[in-house]
Amino acid sequence: MTSAPARYVHLDGETIDLTNRLLALASRGLPTMYRTETDEFAFTRVFTAENGLVSAHLSGTSLRYAAIVALGVAWLPADQVPALLGGHDLEKFVALLVDRQATSSNLGDIALVAWAAAQIGHPRLPEALERLRAFDRRTAAEYVVEASWVVAALATARKQADVEDHLAAARRRLLDSVRPGSPLFPHATGPGLVKPYRDHVACFADQVYPIQALARLHHSADGGDAEALQAARTTAEQICRLQGPDGQWWWHYDARTGGVVEGYPVYTVHQHAMGPMALLDLAEAAGGITDFDEPIRKGLLWLLGPAELGDTENPMLLDDEGLTVRKVFRGDPRKIVRAAHTVTTRARSGLKLSVIDRVYKPLSLDRECRPYEFGWLYFAWLASVEVPAEGIAR
Template sequence: MTRLTRLRSVGPDAADLVDRMVDLSVRGLPPGYADGEFVFTRRGHRGPDGRWTAVPEGRSVRYSAIVALGVATLPEKTQRAALAGDTALDLTGNMIKRLPDITGLGDTALICWAAAETGHSDLGAALARLAEIEDAATGPVYTVEAAWALAALAAVRTAGGAPGLDGRLERSRDRLLAGLGDDRLYRHVIGSAPWYRAHVGCFADQVYPMQSLARLHAAAGGDSEALAAAERIAEGICAAQGSEGQWWWHYDARTGGVVEGYPVYSVHQLSMAPMALLDLADAGGTPYMDAIALGLRWMTSRPETDEELIVEELDLTWRKAARDDPKKVVRGVRAMSTAINRGARVAVLDRMYPPVAVDHECRPYELGWLLYAWLFEGLSQGLSQGLSEGLAG
């Protein structure tokens, strides 16, 4: 049963939306593809006639690697339509060529992950570069990057393994599990952070560890501790989900309470929450299809704004619904107040800074993760392979 079929059983309207968004993503990727990599964003500009255009800005290795993962789920003909004639393998190869100049753990991990899933012949080089960067790293590490590193190694394991992989996989696993510790949810940083925001974790800090721990369980022949941690995170974010389907942004990792809900991001609603929760279900965890469907419905009907977030004429989605708070006052005040007094709200800020703004940009990874979330079907196969290897060992 495909992911879309499972969704249709609980929410036909939500499934129709995903169908529509998959097609939009394929059409929306080529305008952001230039010289073998993706732009950082397509920023909306409104002309005197009221019509929107989307202007490409910058370049992003990270977003290119994420798109490679998403596009790899498509048939080759459709890959070439999404990548202006290239394939996901070509795009991954372009990123691998950049590896000697890349020093970030997250970017390197994503490239390695893409190399594993596209079957690139230079996977060994990508894995070696990831090992170099991890071995040289000292001090705190961002939770998201630690999760991507584990996901990459789990993908290598599912793809057939590599010399020395088991030891690295275990160290990566232990680092991520230690970062959760006794907290209800993940913090933004594994290691020390400034006191006034050390307790805060964003939505991405929950989604990517949940995903990677579920995938570790699938790839490593069963890992009950990893699966239990992924379940803890899923239960936490689903319990905190807004009544209209909002996946909130900042949490108190100690309690699981919401520190600050806004912005609400399109990519969270359409892609990242479904991706991680579906991976958890594929790995034998709790299915949260109703929560996924509710989150999807926010994209077409929401209390924050009547402005459409899905822009068919530009083949993109606007990035987020946010507070009219350009200096991020609410985020800072609530982080500090909850550091001092758990559960503090400073409710007057909701009236001073209502969530009525829309961020008119679209980053390529938003479309890449959408394809990956809904078209990826390899985890159950990886689970079977991993369990067989585990039993054989």
């Protein structure tokens, strides 16, 4: 058995070995996603794989993904970081993000940069927090993912700066977004952002980021935050209850009832990073519970041979090239299955057209890989709820 950090040392040998393999893959792949000509991370790396040959190219840039990378690589030894960040140490890299945060108009990007600065106790944290304070509308509806990042950023910063008023409003906005009686979070914290015909549909990201943020909020509070912890646990237990038979973390849920609207696509990053990240953060914040070890293990092992693909040789992990296949999906034109299930479940929860599932089977692969996938991978398996942490990369 290979060695493992404390966060996953208690898991079984197969899981530990796969996790170490993924971390090594990420360290090979992440440097290839840095655009030295503009000194920032690409949005995605698109690739083809034919006859054993892989060809890849970069597309776009993303402040959001760069901030997530900063959150993840912070947990690596400091001497490993420059090779992943275009030659920059972490403090310099986060300073670049704060520069770009000043011109961003996206709440999620702004919150992630503030979180990255808070996590390492960056000298420019006050500047990053002020940008977040000025931009966050607090009482207006926001997407749940971005509202969660605001909570995570402020909870991480609260021992370094006076953010209590802002954090109280952000906390309430997130907790109050859940519909009475539902175990799951919606897509938005209030009306107006989502079209009425699909406002009952939430995604996997809408669940994992609140779980993570509320777990970290609980840990950051003197005496804990029982309401936040319970909300996180309720949602975590529900997504685990709904996990697919082969470990799939499903994509779309009914935020009214807590059921599945449409399972596909199944995203690789959900399996190896986002699902484990939220559950491990919750387990640590709640005192080391192990209730989620089996869902974490099953989710990871799906990567080794997705049942959807049968015996077809379509590896999800390209170790030498530092790539993961982004997702397994149905390949249906205009996402017709998702649209159909959205309409039918709107009329009646759980109502689906099974024939359309049989016509459009999940046999397609999306061959692209994005930097944030590796940022959350590092964070999932190497991080702690104790931040700023001693020895964190600077």
